[in-house]
Amino acid sequence: MINKRKAVDNLNSPRSTVDSRLCLAESSCLLTSNSYILASFLLLLLSTKVVIGQTIDKKYLLGQFDETKDSRFVKIDSQYARGSAIGKFLRRESYVAFVKMAGASKKDGVSLFIISATRNFSSQKAIWENKWEGKTKVEGKDLTTVADLPERARLILLYSSMPGTSRHHWGTDMDLNSLDNAYFASGEGLKIYQWLQVHAVEFGFCQPYTSKVNGRTGYEEEKWHWSYLPLSKQLLKEYKKQIRYGDINGFKGSEVASKLGVIEKYVEGVSCK
Ligand SMILES: [Zn+2]
Numbered sequence: 147m148i149n150k151r152k153a154v155d156n157l158n159s160p161r162s163t164v165d166s167r168l169c170l171a172e173s174s175c176l177l178t179s180n181s182y183i184l185a186s187f188l189l190l191l192l193s194t195k196v197v198i199g200q201t202i203d204k205k206y207l208l209g210q211f212d213e214t215k216d217s218r219f220v221k222i223d224s225q226y227a228r229g230s231a232i233g234k235f236l237r238r239e240s241y242v243a244f245v246k247m248a249g250a251s252k253k254d255g256v257s258l259f260i261i262s263a264t265r266n267f268s269s270q271k272a273i274w275e276n277k278w279e280g281k282t283k284v285e286g287k288d289l290t291t292v293a294d295l296p297e298r299a300r301l302i303l304l305y306s307s308m309p310g311t312s313r314h315h316w317g318t319d320m321d322l323n324s325l326d327n328a329y330f331a332s333g334e335g336l337k338i339y340q341w342l343q344v345h346a347v348e349f350g351f352c353q354p355y356t357s358k359v360n361g362r363t364g365y366e367e368e369k370w371h372w373s374y375l376p377l378s379k380q381l382l383k384e385y386k387k388q389i390r391y392g393d394i395n396g397f398k399g400s401e402v403a404s405k406l407g408v409i410e411k412y413v414e415g416v417s418c419k
Pocket residue numbers: 262314319320321370371
């Protein structure tokens with residue numbers, strides 16, 4: 147909105163000069179002012195298109211950028227971050243909404259903090275390949291012992307995304323308080339989860355990975371993962387439009403992405419659309 151207003155202001159200021167010099171007859175005034183209205187409109191249309199083009203390009207959707215050097219992203223204040231989220235970034239709109247939500251939850255005795263935020267392609271690649279190569283165990287298992295490659299990928303996909311397919315790339319999604327569903331089943335964790343279930347929607351947040359009992363496909367339930375829907379909804383739409391299996395590459399095991407239906411079952415396997 148600010149940019150649009152600026153664009154109109156920029157056009158409005160020369161208009162008054164032109165009007166005073168050229169509006170000798172009423173008809174020429176009308177013509178001049180109509181031309182400026184038309185020019186303003188065209189400029190607005192053009193600037194909107196440019197903004198959309200910059201915001202939702204293929205590289206952004208796939209996480210291939212550096213969020214620390216991207217002006218759309220802001221650093222999370224240390225009071226809201228724990229563990230691996232310290233010093234990390236989120237899209238400004240998601241972060242502002244989170245801060246509002248955390249302020250409201252505090253009044254109800256619920257402390258929310260972010261434990262994972264934006265992860266670009268290269269950080270997701272490190273997580274994925276550590277599991278693929280057995281450096282990080284999955285459910286206590288070294289996955290190099292799984293010779294069947296689609297099965298190896300499927301095991302990682304219980305909770306981790308393939309690089310290029312993670313909602314964490316977008317800066318709209320965040321993990322809150324604990325990476326353990328059991329934590330949210332009783333005591334303090336239950337209180338937090340119940341608060342989120344009722345109030346998160348008021349701030350634009352939604353839990354994409356809910357229980358799978360009603361037929362949702364893809365990742366297991368994640369009570370900690372919340373998405374800022376006003377942005378992520380748009381990004382998911384663009385992802386479906388722009389990304390094909392040929393774009394999901396550059397890491398170990400990428401060749402099984404299409405066989406597993408990673409786009410249809412995982413990227414689109416969400417409760418918030
Ligand atoms: Zn997450």
